[in-house]
Amino acid sequence: MAARDIVITGIGVVTPIGIGREAFWSALLAGRSGVGPITSFDPRGLQVRIAGEVHDFDPKQYVKPRKSLKVMSRDSQFAVTAADLAWDDAGLAAGTLDPERIGAVLGAERIRNEFSDIEAAYRACGVEGRFEPGLWPTRGAPEGYPLMLLKNLPNMLGSFISILKDARGPNNTICQAEAGSLLAIGEAAACLQRGAADAMIAGGATSRMHPIDWVRAELMDELSHEVDNPTSASRPFDARRSGQVRGEGGALFVLETREHAAARGARILGHVLSWASSAAIPAGSAAALPAAIERTILAALKSARLDSSQLAFVSAHGLSTRKHDAIEALALRAAIGARPVVAFKSYFGNLLAAGGAVELAAAILAINEGLLPPTLNYEVPDPSCPIEVVHGEPLRHGGAAALALNFTAAGQVAAVVVAPAQS
Numbered sequence: 310m311a312a313r314d315i316v317i318t319g320i321g322v323v324t325p326i327g328i329g330r331e332a333f334w335s336a337l338l339a340g341r342s343g344v345g346p347i348t349s350f351d352p353r354g355l356q357v358r359i360a361g362e363v364h365d366f367d368p369k370q371y372v373k374p375r376k377s378l379k380v381m382s383r384d385s386q387f388a389v390t391a392a393d394l395a396w397d398d399a400g401l402a403a404g405t406l407d408p409e410r411i412g413a414v415l416g417a418e419r420i421r422n423e424f425s426d427i428e429a430a431y432r433a434c435g436v437e438g439r440f441e442p443g444l445w446p447t448r449g450a451p452e453g454y455p456l457m458l459l460k461n462l463p464n465m466l467g468s469f470i471s472i473l474k475d476a477r478g479p480n481n482t483i484c485q486a487e488a489g490s491l492l493a494i495g496e497a498a499a500c501l502q503r504g505a506a507d508a509m510i511a512g513g514a515t516s517r518m519h520p521i522d523w524v525r526a527e528l529m530d531e532l533s534h535e536v537d538n539p540t541s542a543s544r545p546f547d548a549r550r551s552g553q554v555r556g557e558g559g560a561l562f563v564l565e566t567r568e569h570a571a572a573r574g575a576r577i578l579g580h581v582l583s584w585a586s587s588a589a590i591p592a593g594s595a596a597a598l599p600a601a602i603e604r605t606i607l608a609a610l611k612s613a614r615l616d617s618s619q620l621a622f623v624s625a626h627g628l629s630t631r632k633h634d635a636i637e638a639l640a641l642r643a644a645i646g647a648r649p650v651v652a653f654k655s656y657f658g659n660l661l662a663a664g665g666a667v668e669l670a671a672a673i674l675a676i677n678e679g680l681l682p683p684t685l686n687y688e689v690p691d692p693s694c695p696i697e698v699v700h701g702e703p704l705r706h707g708g709a710a711a712l713a714l715n716f717t718a719a720g721q722v723a724a725v726v727v728a729p730a731q732s
Contacts, residue, residue: 315498316570317579317727319399319563321391322670323514325361325556325657329394334674335719336656338703343657344554349518357532359539361556361658362518363387370659373473381457381469382420387559387663388514389473396474399563400575403475412478412506414497415468416489416513416662417463421521426454439446439651470510470561476702478506487626487659487715488586489513490560490666491723495584497564507569512666514559526555540591541686545627545652546634546698548691553629554658560666579673580728582710583612592609594630595636601722602640602714609712610644611722617645621708622681622699624672626715627652627660632720638694638718645712649704651675655685665715676711676729680704 322329325343326336336343343361352358368386371393372378378386392413400508417504430452434444459465464482471480479500483489490513497511516525526532533552535542544550585608589597610617623645626637629652641650653668654660675681680703687700709728716722 313502314567315501315564316567316577317562317581317673318565318570318575318577319395319401320560320578320670321394321396321398321671322349322560322667323366323387323391324558324667325363328363328366329360330398330670330674333670337671340593340683340685342374342685343556344539344542346539347518350520352523355523355525357523357534358536359542359554360518361554361558361660363557364509376468380456383458383516383518383557384417384420384514385466387516387557388415389469391512391514391559391561392470392474392510395561395563395716401563406508408475410478411474411476411509412480412497412500413467413476413510414468414479414481414483414493414500415511415707416483416485416665418484418486418662419515420461420463421519422457422461424556426457426460439665457641465513466514474510476510479509485721486717487661488717488721488723489662491669491713491715491725492586494564494581494666494669494696494725495561495586498581498584501564501566507566509564511564512559512561515660515662516557517555517661518557531689533629543629543655543658545625545629545655545684546638546691546694546696547687548689550629550631550634556658556660557663558657558660558667559663560670562666574582577730579677579730580732581608582615582726582728584614584723584725585609586721586723588722592719594720595632598636598716598720599640601720602695602715602716603644605722605724606644606691606712606714609726612712613726615710615726617648619709620645620648621676621711622649622651622704624668624711624713625650625652627654627684629654635693638696641696647697648708649681649699651681651699652684655687665713665723668715668729669713672711672713673727674726679706681706
């Protein structure tokens with residue numbers, strides 16, 4: 310069976326710099342950062358009090374019926390909103406597609422309990438000011454919210470989308486941190502290629518704006534402490550970079566086979582040429598990560614039947630940490646030479662499971678417009694990062710494709726190659 314061409318017909322984004330692809334693209338061209346002081350909870354007592362938060366977000370505009378919000382985490386709200394925006398962008402309407410031939414694959418994260426949902430249950434297990442786990446079955450669990458798990462299971466993002474869009478085809482959730490949403494897009498495209506569906510909703514969403522997550526991040530991750538100047542805190546590949554910035558958001562795409570899109574007269578926004586993944590072995594090995602990144606890039610290019618000279622640019626992971634930016638830069642140099650590189654995390658920080666999809670949305674818009682937004686805050690080149698970072702002003706380009714890259718601290722790497730609509 311001949312391979313099916315996979316096209317993008319809808320893009321939906323919920324980000325710290327804009328909701329909807331028009332607002333998102335305008336913010337990128339304007340060089341507007343979405344990083345600022347944390348407002349979703351009281352950050353006093355934390356060392357890091359900045360993040361890329363989504364403001365002016367009203368899920369009631371997108372989640373219908375509204376009663377569903379009672380069992381939706383903020384992660385799910387982002388996912389459903391992005392799916393709704395992508396659905397409308399694709400020109401789809403209820404009942405126009407065979408529900409058995411529509412699926413959903415999402416990258417997602419662990420979702421924390423809201424304190425308001427678990428307070429009564431935990432207090433019921435308190436004895437003289439201490440939590441007694443042995444009391445949970447008899448005292449704690451009966452006090453819990455009966456539908457609490459619907460908020461906390463990562464697979465609920467895809468479940469809500471499948472229910473609200475009546476998508477009864479392939480459905481899966483990938484929990485691979487920053488690599489999750491690119492892996493989800495690759496799996497969705499594979500579902501289409503093997504004929505398991507005609508249309509797929511794919512991408513990722515997450516919101517780790519929870520005090521417990523922030524305490525863990527301060528202990529485990531290399532976060533930037535530039536709290537007095539939040540908009541310049543994320544400095545991918547810059548010599549003065551001081552750590553990553555965390556954020557929240559989501560991006561979903563409607564993917565279809567070219568034949569299916571043409572049959573319904575859909576507008577094509579881009580083409581998914583290839584996808585690839587690899588892993589550093591042993592997991593978490595800094596020594597093995599450069600080879601895994603290079604291997605993934607080369608595999609994606611080979612599958613797309615491209616060489617590096619045909620790339621307009623690479624959307625890099627660009628975490629803004631000392632170690633990982635240097636590792637990535639050396640791998641990029643080895644794999645693609647002196648091609649232009651942009652790091653979209655400079656605008657909104659590390660969106661974790663949502664990051665790959667949001668950054669891919671930026672790459673698709675940039676490849677179509679022939680204009681690449683610059684990396685923010687890149688001012689002092691670092692000899693340990695010998696790559697061509699686009700900075701200062703947007704770059705006009707005319708390449709045939711763009712490659713989006715993401716990886717995790719554990720060494721999972723994912724890449725997706727896309728081409729403009731007219732290709």
